[in-house]
Amino acid sequence: MRVLGVDPGLTRCGVGVVEGVAGRPLTMVGVGVVRTPVDAELGHRLVAIEQGIEQWLDEHRPEFVAVERVFSQHNVxxxxxxxxxxAVAMLCAARRGIPVALHTPSEVKAAVTGSGRADKAQVGAMVTRLLRLSAPPRPADAADALALAICHIWRAPAQNRLQQAVALHAANATKGRTA
Amino acid sequence: MRVLGVDPGLTRCGVGVVEGVAGRPLTMVGVGVVRTPVDAELGHRLVAIEQGIEQWLDEHRPEFVAVERVFSQHNVxxxxxxxxxxAVAMLCAARRGIPVALHTPSEVKAAVTGSGRADKAQVGAMVTRLLRLSAPPRPADAADALALAICHIWRAPAQNRLQQAVALHAANATKGRTA
Structure with missing residues (x-):
């Protein structure tokens, strides 16, 4: 299972590709940051992000894309x-038929550190350990993207079973009505 | 001058094309709504919006795209x-090299009604009058998209003069440094 994690941002969009399955050691396939100039027009920044994400999808062909779910509690x-x-990251994935999953920051922190309130350093340290890297990925956005991918790999089995159950239930309900 | 106005939304994205210049009667070229199903996955909804906007750009070839500037005061x-x-609307325009302008809701209301606090009915009534339509466009998102396009046509001369002045100043400053 190969997952592209995306920590979205206009100035720095963290991207990280992780391969593996839950319960086995994971492998980092690639990590980086898609940057856009702060003084560029918004439309052009979005085009630059699209081009960056497309390159990562072309190069690494992930089976899933995991994007951080955005909340508006913070700075408006x-x-x-x-x-x-x-939106641009989700669009790029959905356009190719790649399933997109959204995970909240606390889900990601809880997945890799055991605590939903872990700080950046703790997340970086665990990503380094879990992927057997020699040093924490920099900048933090890159480490967060890898953490998202790891979170998705570890959470996915349960989610998939749930989706299967829901689909089965829906199919049975339809059968019941048409019988 | 042909402008596509976009009143962005996931469920209903209002779109309206207006042609004309400031100080002359304006013409409505087209109006409509790009809809996406509420129960579809977010990624798929964004793809549907992209396809809808692309169709409007293909069919009407606007020289400018005016999008409502989003604020986060309202419902999160x-x-x-x-x-x-x-983001999807801006991306589609910028990708084609079409300039994108953002106007706030109060700028749009002030442009078409004279008051930044006008209500939906007032905006609809003025759009109907200014474009010499037989009835207000429905739904309100479609009328808002036309109002955005009208606002852009009326505000653009001043903006263009400002942009020209800024560009001239920058060019002179460069000359000064290199002289």
Missing amino acids: RTVMGTAQAS | RTVMGTAQAS
Whole structure:
């Protein structure tokens, strides 16, 4: 299972590809940051993010894309840009038929550190350990993208079973009505 | 001058094309709504919006795209979707090299009604009058998209003069440094 994690942002969009299955050691396939100039027009920044994400999809062919779910509790200006960058990442994946999963920051932290309130350093340290890297990935956005991918791999089995159960239930309900 | 106005939204994205210049009667070229199913996955909704906007750009070839600037004062859930839909509209335009302008709701209301606090009915009534339509466009999102396009046509001369002045100043400053 190969997952591209995306930590969305207009100025820095963290991207990280992780391969593996739950219960086995994971492998980092690639990590990086898609950057856009702060002084560029918003439309052009979104085009640059699209081109960056497309390159990562072309190069690494992930089976899933995991994007951080955006909340608007924080800084209003930043959150709008984050929502817009995340829209571009989701669009790129969905256009290729790649399933997109959204995970909240606390789900990601809980998955890799055991605590939903872990700080950046703790997340970086666990990503380094879980992927057997020699040093924490920099910047933090890159480490967060890897953490998202790891979170998705570990959470996916349960989610898939749940989706199967829901689909089965829906199919049976339909059968019941048409019988 | 032909402008596509976009009132962004995940469920209903208002689109309207207006042609004309400031100081002359304006013409409505087209109006409609790009809809996406509420129960579809977010990624698929964004793809549907992209396809809808692309169709409008293909069919009407606007020289400018005017998008409503999104604020996050309102309902948090709605605002995220609005920001994401607006990102797709801006991306589609910028990818084709079409200039994108953002106008706030109060700028648009002030442009077509004279008051930044006008209500939906007033905006609809003025759009109907200014474009010499037989009835207000429905739904309100479609009327808002036309109002955005009208606002852009009327505001653009001043903006263009400002942009020219800024560009001239920058060019002179460069000359000064290199002389």
